[in-house]
Amino acid sequence: EDKVVQSPLSLVVHEGDTVTLNCSYEVTNFRSLLWYKQEKKAPTFLFMLTSSGIEKKSGRLSSILDKKELFSILNITATQTGDSAVYLCAAPPGNMLTFGGGTRLMVKP
Amino acid sequence: NAGVTQTPKFHILKTGQSMTLQCAQDMNHGYLSWYRQDPGMGLRRIHYSVAAGITDKGEVPDGYNVSRSNTEDFPLRLESAAPSQTSVYFCASSYSGSPVYEQYFGPGTRLTVT
Numbered sequence: 362e363d364k365v366v367q368s369p370l371s372l373v374v375h376e377g378d379t380v381t382l383n384c385s386y387e388v389t390n391f392r393s394l395l396w397y398k399q400e401k402k403a404p405t406f407l408f409m410l411t412s413s414g415i416e417k418k419s420g421r422l423s424s425i426l427d428k429k430e431l432f433s434i435l436n437i438t439a440t441q442t443g444d445s446a447v448y449l450c451a452a453p454p455g456n457m458l459t460f461g462g463g464t465r466l467m468v469k470p
Numbered sequence: 471n472a473g474v475t476q477t478p479k480f481h482i483l484k485t486g487q488s489m490t491l492q493c494a495q496d497m498n499h500g501y502l503s504w505y506r507q508d509p510g511m512g513l514r515r516i517h518y519s520v521a522a523g524i525t526d527k528g529e530v531p532d533g534y535n536v537s538r539s540n541t542e543d544f545p546l547r548l549e550s551a552a553p554s555q556t557s558v559y560f561c562a563s564s565y566s567g568s569p570v571y572e573q574y575f576g577p578g579t580r581l582t583v584t
Contacts, residue, residue, distance in 0.1 A: 370510075395573075403560055403575035404513070449512060451573075458503065458573065459529075460513040 363388040365452050375469050378440050382442035382464045385432040392401035394426055394433045397449040404449055408434075440468045449454070471496050474563050476578035482582045483551045491546040491579050493561030501564045501574070502544040503528070504536065505558040513560065519544055551583045 365386045374380055386394065393411045399402035408417045410426035410433060417424050421440075426433045437444055447463040475493045479530060493548040503518040504570030505528075505539065519538040533555060535547045558580050 365512075367512075402577050404573075405575070406573070451513075458515060460505075462510055462512040 362453075363459045365450060365459050365461035366461060367448075367450055367464050370462070371465040371467070373467045373469065374440055377442055378468075379436065379438045380440060380466060382435040382437075382441055382448050382466070383432060384434070384461055386450075386452040386459075387431060387460060389451045391428070395451045395458075396424055396433070396435050397412075397451065398445040399449055400445075404451075407448075437466075440466075442468050442470055446469050473497065474561055474574050476559075476561050476576035476579050476581060480580045482584060483548070484584055485552060487551050488547070488549050489551065489581075490548075490580070491559055493544045493546065493576060494542050495544075495561075495563040495574070496542065497563060497574065498541060499563035499565055499574070500541065502538070502560045504534070504544070504546045505560045505562060506530065507560060507578075508557050516546065516559075518545065538583075553583045555581065556583045557581060572581075 368383045378410045392408050396407040397411050408424045413426055413428040421438045424435045442456055445468045447465050449460055449463045451458050474495045491537050500521050504516040505513040507513050512532050516534050517528055517536040519525045522538050525536050525538050535584050538544055558578050561576040564573045
């Protein structure tokens with residue numbers, strides 16, 4: 362059975378802290394791993410990772426994939442209150458897209 | 471482009487009633503999916519379609535029907551609603567083909583079944 366597991370389930374930090382979110386996966390026909398940010402409404406796309414060891418960056422967010430150990434991490438440095446959201450990772454086994462349960466991040470001022 | 475649109479934004483149904491959640495995209499995407507999101511469960515796929523005329527079941531298809539008569543629209547029908555179908559529903563689209571690229575999500579429909 363394909364599965365994607367995220368940890369921690371929730372996290373509370375203060376502005377300026379650095380956080381690391383984890384995503385492990387077991388999917389057949391793995392092709393890529395996707396990260397999304399979900400605030401109050403629909404998830405918005407952050408990153409797509411297909412190759413091990415290549416870090417993707419967007420401002421204070423970065424992500425990396427380890428295809429040998431079957432996990433990915435999402436780092437957020439110098440967190441801001443606007444980073445408060447649920448972060449979802451997803452892996453498509455073939456034509457399906459399996460999501461993890463998400464990590465709820467709360468950044469306090 | 472409006473992207474992915476969903477209607478209604480909110481709805482309350484009584485058990486046994488039927489309704490259709492609408493999804494439309496104007497990006498000429500071939501690939502459309504319906505998800506439901508419940509607390510702690512992440513997003514779970516209900517049904518999906520890779521092209522007009524082709525639909526398939528996702529992880530949690532029971533109690534839902536879909537159709538895809540054209541590229542743009544992908545309605546989700548609940549024939550006889552149950553309280554277990556209380557959820558937030560998202561429609562998502564992406565380019566067809568493999569590998570699956572990023573999904574573009576609609577704003578969601580919050581459905582309550584009493």
